[in-house]
Amino acid sequence: MPIDSAGSPDPADLDALVIGGGQAGLAVGYHLRRHGLRFLILDAAGRPGGAWRRFWPSLRLFSPAEHSSLPGRPMPPEPGEEYPGADHAVKYLTDYEERYELPVRRPVTARAVRRIPGGLAVDTDTGTLAARAVISTTGTWSRPFVPALPGRDRYRGRVLHTVDYRGPKEFTGRRVVVVGGGNSGAQIAADLAPHARILWVARRPPRFLPDDIDGRALFDTATARRRALEAGRPDPGGVAALGDVVVTEAVREARDRAALTALPMFDRLEPEGPRWADGTVRPADAIILCTGFRPALAHLAPLRLRRTRGRIPVEGTRSVDEPRLFLLGYGDWTGPASATLIGVGRPARETAAAVADLPEVRAARGSRAGAG
CATH class of the missing domain: 3.50.50.60 (FAD/NAD(P)-binding domain)
Structure with a gap:
């Protein structure tokens, strides 16, 4: 976790470091806790709530509260509103973090992730930490895309x-x-x-989209597409096909x-x-x-994993070329609807299970059990 006596980060203490304390970071933290893993969540923001804290006041979710929940805890409805606002989402995420006592350190900015024997090191503005696996959940909000405008x-x-x-x-x-x-x-x-x-x-x-289509239908569409592709059936088209x-x-x-x-x-x-x-x-x-965003992945540059269109190839959420690195919540390429509150639950669960199954993590858990 800290620097060892030889001057290198010692990965012996942590199974995982999660970079990003928004909805994806909290969702995977919930599942890491259920697996009994040792982990920390590093959040660059000074307060809970992720990107929701920075949205404009009138923004509203696309789905009712019951269809906008993270694993383990339904979002309560916002009084008088069918579709909750951004402030309500901030309150929900704050309560979620506190309810499950997730180990969030803030404000901590991850500057670089690099390989070390037995794991990965994360250089931050407050020092260097290390773990057997890193889960990047930094989202896109901090990297707005600004097109060139002649003149x-x-x-x-x-x-x-x-x-x-x-x-x-x-x-x-x-x-x-x-x-x-x-x-x-x-x-x-x-x-x-x-x-x-x-x-x-x-x-x-x-x-x-048709007036009766909201986030519930969009999530169902993304799920149906994933199941079709996994079964080898023709691509039925995802959310983009609807509008x-x-x-x-x-x-x-x-x-x-x-x-x-x-x-x-x-x-x-x-x-x-x-x-x-x-x-x-x-x-x-x-x-x-209103020209969109790009994944905030500068902290992963030392690993040299990017390929086409700046993306890091993944299988599920695991990096193809660095199996100790996982990416979660950046859009459909890291899990169907994984950039949404309700959609991030399944890839978060699968990510935590994959971390728990890493040989280094299994060995460490065995050692801890034997020592106990």
């Missing part, structure tokens, strides 16, 4: 990303362009519509009053605002980029 250096307005949005108040009466045809773009455009003069733009026309935008109450209201009609993506920025291919220029005070 941005000449644009006089403000450019921000989803991560910077804190609500409509600062944009009241302003001209705002919202970029991105997914859920964040639709929700932020709907949030702004009563307060600002908005334009919603996307590279292709956004596809609204791009879940129709929350706010999105439905904005859509029904024709406030959510998306224009094609503009070509470049002029000093006063975006310009389209036909020469049209629309003045804009701000541009909000």
Whole structure:
């Protein structure tokens, strides 16, 4: 766990280090505890709640509380709301961490993971720790994707990303362009519509899901696809085949009053605002980029595991090239719907079981049992 007398990290004390204290880190911690493993969860944030603490106030979950739960503890309903808000999710995660007495250290930032004899070392801003396995659950919120915008250096307005949005108040009466045809773009455009003069733009026309489709159906779809692929049947198509935008109450209201009609993506920025291919220029005070995120994996760079599109190849959640490393909660490539509260449960359970089955971990557990 700390540095040994020879100056190298000693992995003898910990079976696993979990990097990230959000929903994926807590879910896998729950299952590690059930296996009787020794582990720590390292969280860069100063308080519980993961990325939910940084979302804009009006954001709501796509599913009712009973379908938004981590393993072992149902999320209680939010009074007066069918779909809980971000603050409710923060309270739930805080209670979950406390209820199961999960060993979270914060704030601790993991800077690098590297190989050592018998395990992996994690260099942090507070020192070096080591364990027989590392589970990375750092998510994507800390790594927003900002596309190149020709002319941005000449644009006089403000450019921000989803991560910077804190609500409509600062944009009241302003001209705002919202970029991105997914859920964040639709929700932020709907949030702004009563307060600002908005334009919603996307590279292709956004596809609204049927009004009766919410997170429950999306999870069922992702599960059905996983089962089909595991059984060798043809790919039935996943969540993306259904559409791009879940129709929350706010999105439905904005859509029904024709406030959510998306224009094609503009070509470049002029000093006063975006310009389209036909020469049209629309003045804009701000541009909000709802353009998605990339996995936050910089701490794994010393292991040299990335391949195509910057991803680390995995079987389930285990790294193909480093069997002591697991990745959880980054999207479907690390488990169907694993970036959601309800979806992370199964891959978290499988990850904990795989860690418990590592030869190094089995040997250590045997030694502890013999010593006891």
